Amino acid sequence: MQLSSLPVAPENDVPGYSRSQFPHWIIQHGTCDTREVVLQRDGEGVTQDDQCRAASGSWLSAYDGTGLDAASKVDIDHIVPLEEAWRSGASEWTTQQRWAFANDLTHSQSIAVSARSNRTKGDKDPENWxxxxxxxxxxxxRAWISVKHQYSLTLIQEVHDALVGVFNTCA
Incomplete structure (x- = not known):
């Protein structure tokens, strides 16, 4: 299991975190940025305008089951929050590495969810949310652990224990 291979270490309280340290919503192809690609991928019946913006569609927020009928009601969540990544190793990365992390479409890092659930989550980890x-x-x-594993990020003991508790409930 990937959880057992993640290094457990205290959080690094390096000053200097800012969302701008993680350039995101970059162009993925054509005029489509990361947000628009996730909206297309995670939505149903999504149509896009000539600038690749989601013009219509529907989304079901996996976090809270909320049905959303407009892209403006959808947030794109980073499963491992950017500030959490910063505290667990990303502060030592190059800007290019943080750019790749913030725009990753391959490793379960970005998901379309309701704005309410994303804002409730904030930068919390699985121990606290x-x-x-x-x-x-x-x-x-599983997604949280996969991203941490993919990017060689650490976790604190309390989060490790919380994840073990979650897995004890999984079928």
């Missing part, structure tokens, strides 16, 4: 939908806890924990 879980999706409202109990049925999504195991998927969220």
């Amino acid at each position: 879980q999706p409202d939908l109990d049925s999504y806890h195991c998927t969220y924990a």
Whole structure:
């Protein structure tokens, strides 16, 4: 299991975190930025205008089950929050590495969710936040661990223990 291979270490309280340290919503192809690609990928019946903006569609927030009928109601969440990444190793990365992390479409790092659930989550880790939908806890924990593993990020003992607790409930 990837959880057992993640290094457990105290959080690095390096000053200097800012979202601007993680350039995001970059162009992925054509005129489509990361946000628009995730909206297209995670939505149903999504149509885009000539600038690749989601013009219509619907989205179901995996965190809270909220149905959303406009892209303006959808946030794109980083499963491992940017500030959490900063505290667990990304402060030592180059800007290019943080850019890749913030725009990763391959490793379960970005997901379309309701604005309310994303803002409730903020920069919290699985010890301090879980999706409202109990049925999504195991998927969220697996994605969180996968991203931490992919990027060689650490976690604190309390988060490790919280994830073990989540996995004890998974079928």
